[in-house]
Amino acid sequence: AQSVSQHNHHVILSEAASLELGCNYSYGGTVNLFWYVQYPGQHLQLLLKYFSGDPLVKGIKGFEAEFIKSKFSFNLRKPSVQWSDTAEYFCAVKHYYDYKLSFGAGTTVTVRA
Amino acid sequence: GAVVSQHPSWVICKSGTSVKIECRSLDFQATTMFWYRQFPKQSLMLMATSNEGSKATYEQGVEKDKFLINHASLTLSTLTVTSAHPEDSSFYICSASPGQALLRDGYTFGSGTRLTVV
Numbered sequence: 319a320q321s322v323s324q325h326n327h328h329v330i331l332s333e334a335a336s337l338e339l340g341c342n343y344s345y346g347g348t349v350n351l352f353w354y355v356q357y358p359g360q361h362l363q364l365l366l367k368y369f370s371g372d373p374l375v376k377g378i379k380g381f382e383a384e385f386i387k388s389k390f391s392f393n394l395r396k397p398s399v400q401w402s403d404t405a406e407y408f409c410a411v412k413h414y415y416d417y418k419l420s421f422g423a424g425t426t427v428t429v430r431a
Numbered sequence: 432g433a434v435v436s437q438h439p440s441w442v443i444c445k446s447g448t449s450v451k452i453e454c455r456s457l458d459f460q461a462t463t464m465f466w467y468r469q470f471p472k473q474s475l476m477l478m479a480t481s482n483e484g485s486k487a488t489y490e491q492g493v494e495k496d497k498f499l500i501n502h503a504s505l506t507l508s509t510l511t512v513t514s515a516h517p518e519d520s521s522f523y524i525c526s527a528s529p530g531q532a533l534l535r536d537g538y539t540f541g542s543g544t545r546l547t548v549v
Contacts, residue, residue, distance in 0.1 A: 352537055362524070362540040408474065417463055417528055419538060423474045
């Protein structure tokens with residue numbers, strides 16, 4: 319069955335620390351990949367996406383993600399987090415030919431000042 | 432970028448009544464919209480795909496008669512929770528794909544509706 323796995327349920331770190339959130343998927347074939355962020359009380363916002371081309375994708379707010387096809391992974395990174403990065407982060411995957419998105423369980427990131 | 436408006440943002444209703452949630456694409460036409468349900472501290476679970484001018488496609492395990500979806504126009508989809516019960520209390524979120532702009536914008540999500548059934 320198709321699934322999206324996010325390894326960390328809750329990550330707590332201090333400002334200026336580096337962040338890496340894991341995401342693995344079990345889809346076969348060509349996929350499109352997304353990372354969304356949900357700040358407290360707000361709607362989901364797109365951080366970055368991968369459709370094709372350079373597997374290292376840069377998004378907003380200093381985030382980047384690397385698509386490693388052989389590992390079925392799309393990990394999110396940020397070199398130096400800020401308190402304002404406290405949020406819920408969701409990885410999402412779909413087949414390239416489909417419109418249906420499947421989400422990972424989400425990772426809560428708490429950044430302490 | 433594309434904007435999706437969802438209304439109401441929160442609603443409290445009595446058990447046995449029905450509640451309608453609206454999802455509008457404000458600056459683009461969405462032939463396809465999606466309805467999700469999000470439980471506390473959990474992921475978004477796709478409930479159904481709403482297609483303009485045709486019947487919605489429900490995911491396995493979602494009751495079609497309880498969660499009525501209507502996609503009457505290219506900019507409006509509604510979700511009606513019929514005969515609501517406390518277990519239907521949840522956060523409901525809609526999203527839309529802006530068609531050709533998907534590659535640029537990805538999917539756009541509404542701000543969600545917090546439903547509490549008492």
